[in-house]
Amino acid sequence: MPDRLTLIAPDDWHVHLRDGVMLDKVVAHTARLFRRAIVMPNLKPPVTTTAAADAYRERIRSACPDDLDFEPLMTAYLTDSTDPADLEQGFLSGVFTAAKLYPANATTNSAAGVTDLQTISDVLSCMQRIGMPLLIHGELTDPTVDVFDREAGFIDQHLRPLLKRFPDLRVVFEHITTEEAVEIVTSTEANLAATITPHHLHINRNAMFAGGLRSDFYCLPVAKRERHRLALRRAATSGDPRFFLGTDSAPHSRESKETSCGCAGIFNAPNALESYAQVFEQEGALDRLEGFTSRHGPAFYRLPVNNQQITLERVDQLIPELVDGLVPFHAGEILSWKLSPCT
Secondary structure, eight states: OOSEEEEEOOOEEEEOOOSHHHHHHHHHHHHHHOSEEEEOOOOSSOOOSHHHHHHHHHHHHHHSOTTSOOEEEEEEEOOTTOOHHHHHHHHHTTSEEEEEEOBTTSSTTOTTSBSOGGGGHHHHHHHHHHTOOEEEOOOOOOTTSOGGGHHHHHIIIIIHHHHHHOTTOOEEEOSOOSHHHHHHHHHOOSSEEEEEOHHHHHOOGGGGGTTSOOGGGOOSSOOOOHHHHHHHHHHHTSOOTTEEEOOOBOOOOHHHHSSTTOOOOBBOGGGHHHHHHHHHHHTTOGGGHHIIIIIHHHHHHTOOOOSOEEEEEOOOEEOOSOBTTBOBTTTTOEESOEEOTTO
């Protein structure tokens, strides 16, 4: 086994950087590891217009340390009243890289999301025409559907019909968590790809209940059964270019996580790359890590790969219990890879 891995500098194709004080805390952790990141728009209020995205991008740049080379890629939060003309102008001017579909009330700050896909048919037609990617949080919101079945249900009720109606629409099924999601990505001929988080590769749903109720492992979509975790690991390490890195790092304050109604989200930005490397090593696929972290995403988004490199060293590191007051993924655990300080 190698003791050093030199990779093309990676990108994060799904991250929550928040705003205000939280943005100031977390942005450097993403910028230290990744050269570009697709930034989620579910702020309060959400980023629904080109002007709002441009202003948010400037706040991110201002919060990022000057010595880090980092490009935030902005997304539009789709609502029932999204203006296709503004969306097109934002995309063609380079402010928007993609648009995000949150089914209303599916996850954090999604109350203003789309209530019915029919209401945004004109938006989706516009996006298909101009080649703008649609990023989907794929879960049903019907409270009668079991929370562990909501992703699979979304595939059958909404994703398959969407792909049939808009066959040329470029779609990313984000933070997939199920065998069914892997199957639709690998079996469809549509322009469909998927991101996979580090935490869904490491934990199954038991993690939330190990020794008590573990709010730091609560995320949406929730972790599923072990068979789904194993399917995700096979997909991520397969070399299939339709699967690529998206951390879904989603920080919340301690009081927001440890409460009677705790927030969903796992903060994995500080050690995300090392976390992925550990999975690829366990699966005997370190030779495919660079594709997943650094090549497949740019290919889907029609962007060049980065011209920098990073190096991981085989060095055991104990992940701290707290990072800037936030509990990181793998807190108290040892990861066997570490980003080289010379990177």
